[in-house]
Amino acid sequence: MSNANLLTRSLAAVWHPCTQMKRHESLPLIPLASGEGAWLVDMDGQRYLDGISSWWVNLFGHGEPxxxxxxxxxxxxxxxxxxxxxxxxxxxxxxxxxxxxxxxxxxxxxxxxxxxxxxxxxxxxxxxxxxxxxxxxxxxxxxxxxxxxxxxxxxxxxxxxxxxxxxxxxxxxxxxxxxxxxxxxxxxxxxxxxxxxxxxxxxxxxxxxxxxxxxxxxxxxxxxxxxxxxxxxxxxxxxxxxxxxxxxxxxxxxxxxxxxxxxxxxxxxxxxxxxxxxxxxxxxxxxxxxxxxxxxxxxxxxxxxxxxxxxxxxxxxxxxxxxxxxxxxxxxxxxxxDDVIKANRARAERWDALFRPLADHPQVRHYRHRGMIWAFDVADAPTGFAQAYFAAALAQGVLLRPIGHTVYLMPPYTMNDDEARQLAGAARVALDAALVAGARGNDVAVA
CATH class of the missing domain: 3.40.640.10 (Type I PLP-dependent aspartate aminotransferase-like (Major domain))
Known part of the structure; x- marks a missing residue:
């Protein structure tokens, strides 16, 4: 089945949650084929690091055996x-x-x-x-x-x-x-x-x-x-x-x-x-x-x-x-x-060291962290910031979905340190890209 065929069928048959469906005219759905560990894989083989645990549910990643x-x-x-x-x-x-x-x-x-x-x-x-x-x-x-x-x-x-x-x-x-x-x-x-x-x-x-x-x-x-x-x-x-x-x-x-x-x-x-x-x-x-x-x-x-x-x-x-x-x-x-609580405390300390430099961005406010949740607010975020950020993060191979002008990271507990480093870098690149898109008046749509 081709991607185009699946997307057409989905738009014709599926009412997606928390979504203004008309927005998918400008930002197409992503047709997923599989998931493994911290990653989602689309039908073209493109991989996306799941930085929000698929709406906060995949504690141990996708496909935990x-x-x-x-x-x-x-x-x-x-x-x-x-x-x-x-x-x-x-x-x-x-x-x-x-x-x-x-x-x-x-x-x-x-x-x-x-x-x-x-x-x-x-x-x-x-x-x-x-x-x-x-x-x-x-x-x-x-x-x-x-x-x-x-x-x-x-x-x-x-x-x-x-x-x-x-x-x-x-x-x-x-x-x-x-x-x-x-x-x-x-x-x-x-x-x-x-x-x-x-x-x-x-x-x-x-x-x-x-x-x-x-x-x-x-x-x-x-x-x-x-x-x-x-x-x-x-x-x-x-x-x-x-x-x-x-x-x-x-x-x-x-x-x-x-x-x-x-x-x-x-x-x-x-x-x-x-x-x-x-x-x-x-x-x-x-x-x-x-x-x-x-x-x-x-x-x-x-x-x-x-x-x-x-x-x-x-x-x-x-x-x-x-x-x-x-x-x-x-x-x-x-x-x-796996003594998950103890292991998470060590992970959180390591990952916070990777994520904390995001606080140095001139438009980041209130960088905060508790356990396995990280968040920061974006000052003077342009109209459509959340949508532009989501699209920019996908372009970096990362799933991040801001809430208004708040960007958050809630990754699977089993993400490794290299993946955490990749997530931090993509979060920063997406932030700059979303701010540029907003400054140009590009209100990129997103579910």
Whole structure:
């Protein structure tokens, strides 16, 4: 099949996500043939270094053989069965291991991060209803938050482009100040900003505590609003405030869990235990769709009753799919056998030395780094900067996809140092090229 034929068919048949489809008139889709390690390969054999882990999911690169082997082995026994009224070994073992890692229990499964958000929100509100407090049904989110694009998740998402079109469908939430370390005033530390944001959260709880079911946060890094990074002290204060005002704390670890910030869960760095943890993205190493929500035993007990209406009313056909659970178990095995957290700390130190010179560019501001995430903002970025940068990076054989004027790097953990060096060089070349394109008025389109 020719590239042109495949592209024509894709545009005629596929509605691509997070994409203004008309933009592909000026920037064609890339027809992929394969993936291996940190690389994607198109049908012409052109290789692209995957600097964002394919939307943050491919922890160990493409085609990791141990995950593939686990899925193949599971195919020989049970590919799928409904989880209502039945159970199976992969879902039980995965639930037990996630409980041990999070300090929570009774995993509830879904297929994607937005669905995990929906589940946690519904569980929280339903918990309070079962406790005889139906008035506690509102949710608090941080300014700039992103928790998914289904209706419930959009209600706690504060990225205008994602929610404005669907505002009439959404239940209004309450917005708390972000602890974004970039908001530091002269003489303030990141911890000072966190304390100031926590004071704003406290005021919100004081005013509306009787209505609030839960606070939902992306621990340490708010991803889709531009890789906002903040001090763990905010989470410590938020946990204490939630306890004081009887509000659940939902940790959206979908993007930042599984070692991405330097610990298995980002919330560990604050020494707290949330009431709910949402997991997805890296949970299967990028092989299959899966999400999980874990909750406290107290939450679970509030639903345990003879009355079906007091049970948790949520399901989907592929809940706890055995193949996906087998992939997730292989991921956890790799974390153990390869001592991934320790290895990542050493990688992060080496790679930061390679990436940090990007901060010397005259238009780079707020270079920042936590664990295996790097980001910087581009001052005076021209119109269409993100699109121009994406195209310029592809021309350098690298997949990087800015968020507005923020460039970020979130590579697979298994990228080697030479590849990291190549990624750093391409990021710098793409930056200069995108700025030149903007200065010429070339608004290069990108999905």
């Amino acid at each position: 141990r995950i593939k082997a686990a899925i193949r082995a599971q195919l020989d026994t049970l590919e799928h069965a409904m989880l209502a009224g039945f159970t199976h070994r992969p879902v039980v073992e995965l639930s037990e291991r996630l409980a041990a890692l999070t300090g929570l229990g009774h995993a509830f499964y879904a297929s994607d991060g937005a669905s995990a958000t929906e589940i946690a929100l519904k569980m929280s509100a339903h918990y309070w209803r079962n406790r005889g407090e139906p008035g506690k049904h509102r949710f608090v989110h941080l300014a700039g938050s992103y928790h998914g694009e289904t209706a419930g998740a959009l209600a706690v998402t504060d990225v205008p482009v994602f929610r404005q079109a669907y505002a009439p469908l959404l239940q209004p939430g309450l917005t708390a100040p972000s602890p974004d370390a970039r908001n530091a005033r002269p003489g303030e530390s990141a911890a000072d900003v966190a304390e100031r944001a926590a004071a704003g959260l406290e005021a919100l709880f004081t005013a509306h505590g009787d209505e609030i079911a839960a606070l939902i946060v992306e621990p340490l890094v708010q991803g889709a609003c531009g890789m906002v990074m903040y001090d763990p002290a905010y989470l410590t204060r938020a946990r204490a405030l939630c306890d004081r005002h009887r509000v659940h704390l939902i940790a959206d670890e979908i993007a930042v869990g599984f070692g991405r910030t330097g610990t298995f869960l980002a919330s560990e760095q604050a020494g707290i235990r949330p009431d709910f943890v949402c997991l997805s993205k890296g949970i299967t190493g990028g092989f299959l769709p899966l999400a999980a929500v874990l909750s406290t035993d107290e939450v679970y007990a509030a639903f345990y009753d003879d009355d079906v209406t007091r049970g948790f009313l949520h399901s989907h056909s592929y809940t706890g799919n055995p193949l996906a659970c087998a992939a997730a178990l292989a991921v956890l095995d790799i974390f153990d056998s």
